Amino acid sequence: MTKDRLIDIAAPIVVAILFLGGWEWIVRANAIPPYILPGPWLVAQTLWTDGPSLLQSLLVTLRTTIAALVAATGLGLALAIALAQSRLVERSFYPYLVVLQVTPIVSIAPLIIIWANDVFLSLLICAWIAAFFPVVANTTLGLNSTDPGLNDLFRLYRASRWQRLIHLRLPTALPYFMAGVRISGGLSLIGTVVAEFVAGSGGADSGLAFRILEAGYRLQIPRLFAALILLSLAGVAIHLVLGVISRRVLRGWHESELGAR
Amino acid sequence: MSLLQLQNFGKVYPNGTRALDAIDLAVQPGEFLSLVGPSGCGKSTLLRLISGLADPSAGRIDWPAGAPQASDIGFVFQDATLLPWASIADNVYLPLKLAGVARAPASARIEEALAMVGLAGLGHLLPREASGGMRMRVSIARALVTEPKLLLLDEPFAALDEITRFKLNDDLLRLWRERQLTVLFVTHSVFESAYLSSRIVVMAARPGRIAADLPIAFDGPRTPELRTSAEFAAVCRRVSGHLADGMAAS
Numbered sequence A: 001m002t003k004d005r006l007i008d009i010a011a012p013i014v015v016a017i018l019f020l021g022g023w024e025w026i027v028r029a030n031a032i033p034p035y036i037l038p039g040p041w042l043v044a045q046t047l048w049t050d051g052p053s054l055l056q057s058l059l060v061t062l063r064t065t066i067a068a069l070v071a072a073t074g075l076g077l078a079l080a081i082a083l084a085q086s087r088l089v090e091r092s093f094y095p096y097l098v099v100l101q102v103t104p105i106v107s108i109a110p111l112i113i114i115w116a117n118d119v120f121l122s123l124l125i126c127a128w129i130a131a132f133f134p135v136v137a138n139t140t141l142g143l144n145s146t147d148p149g150l151n152d153l154f155r156l157y158r159a160s161r162w163q164r165l166i167h168l169r170l171p172t173a174l175p176y177f178m179a180g181v182r183i184s185g186g187l188s189l190i191g192t193v194v195a196e197f198v199a200g201s202g203g204a205d206s207g208l209a210f211r212i213l214e215a216g217y218r219l220q221i222p223r224l225f226a227a228l229i230l231l232s233l234a235g236v237a238i239h240l241v242l243g244v245i246s247r248r249v250l251r252g253w254h255e256s257e258l259g260a261r
Numbered sequence B: 001m002s003l004l005q006l007q008n009f010g011k012v013y014p015n016g017t018r019a020l021d022a023i024d025l026a027v028q029p030g031e032f033l034s035l036v037g038p039s040g041c042g043k044s045t046l047l048r049l050i051s052g053l054a055d056p057s058a059g060r061i062d063w064p065a066g067a068p069q070a071s072d073i074g075f076v077f078q079d080a081t082l083l084p085w086a087s088i089a090d091n092v093y094l095p096l097k098l099a100g101v102a103r104a105p106a107s108a109r110i111e112e113a114l115a116m117v118g119l120a121g122l123g124h125l126l127p128r129e130a131s132g133g134m135r136m137r138v139s140i141a142r143a144l145v146t147e148p149k150l151l152l153l154d155e156p157f158a159a160l161d162e163i164t165r166f167k168l169n170d171d172l173l174r175l176w177r178e179r180q181l182t183v184l185f186v187t188h189s190v191f192e193s194a195y196l197s198s199r200i201v202v203m204a205a206r207p208g209r210i211a212a213d214l215p216i217a218f219d220g221p222r223t224p225e226l227r228t229s230a231e232f233a234a235v236c237r238r239v240s241g242h243l244a245d246g247m248a249a250s
């Protein structure tokens, strides 16, 4: 392990220790009650005791998140390919995708929940709306970023529209697409959590966002913190997994991944 | 019978630039024809029009022996223009793939094309693992893999060092002879054109036009020794003279 790499790992850990220690000290020194601000040690204990029940909810949230990400990836790719078929199509529909993207998901979630009439489906739709745009935008950009010299080459050999798509445009767009998927991963989780907040449904099948709301109502602030930590960890995990997948897909093959190394 | 014939051929770009004006040129089969001229005189434009990548705005092009198929023309661009994600062999395969040839029956032809440019057994490399000279060879192999009748090269060696360029010059001459190609070669270098060509067309700019049309012949064979001979120097001087006249006139 190089010295640089050691610092990469050690420095954030030092910051974490200082931060958590300071936090614990402030809570104890000022005798802050746990329902206002629990100390990190209490949060850790709660995470241990409440972990199993929270994990259940985390799985529910993750299930929606992953379904939304898959839908965002698949439908996003399909939409981008459709848009890239002609400038006219792109110019006709792209503005509406932007509208869908910039409309805050919180504001349309109630409508979707009424229309969809099914909790999972409505959450999925909300999270998808929050997450699909980066895939569409990035992939469309990638499909239109082919090298002019290669375009000439394909013209010279009289490639069909289909051949051009498969052998030139899609491979060119792959790194752009992967970058979009990585952004969408985070957005899927955010979209799912926001939709869960709005839906606010209880019961065994409820996600982590509902547990956070519930803990807030009951002033179980340590539990709220524990749920928050699980949520952040899930977000970090999604980010890391997508990073690994992206490197795998692009490995040894595209310049964008070479530059990153 | 000439391979192709340009009559009163012209190109005006939408912004009003007269890139080519009233070009009359007949290219004979088996010729090695170099186009030399100052920057902006329309050399690249002429190759693009002949290849069908762009349409003329005036005049016509005739192919007395029949209009060319996609596989009849090979084009080597100024930079290698390879698919960065595909191996060298797959890059050479591309024209065949686009013509609907399956990989298995194509592989012998790919190997043969790679061997012709001295890259036998290196097909598994990715373009970025190859040197600039190797990439240019790949580009030539790709242009040759369809066994074209006409090979168009647009300043293919401009970015290479002199030793590599001399080597590729000799390779190109050998391929021209072996394959009985017709070659249209664009270069800025009078020496390169003199060494390679059986005919040199000197162009002048604004508007792009033909200033001189010179058949080239040497008594000796085209070997590295030729580059330093008096005979070679005389030809270069003659071409340079026409080049200077063309530039003075415009």
Ligand SMILES: Nc1ncnc2c1ncn2[C@@H]1O[C@H](COP(=O)(O)OP(=O)(O)OP(=O)(O)O)[C@@H](O)[C@H]1O
Pocket: B013, B014, B015, B017, B018, B019, B037, B038, B039, B040, B041, B042, B043, B044, B045, B046, B208
């Ligand atoms: N796509 C284009 N649109 C407008 N003008 C163009 C275009 N391509 C070339 N031209 C103009 O046409 C003229 C001829 O260009 P061309 O590229 O054929 O010259 P060239 O002889 O190949 O020059 P060089 O030796 O620098 O490559 C130039 O004046 C150039 O500015």
Ligand SMILES: [Mg+2]
Pocket: B043, B044, B045, B154
């Ligand atoms: Mg040029």
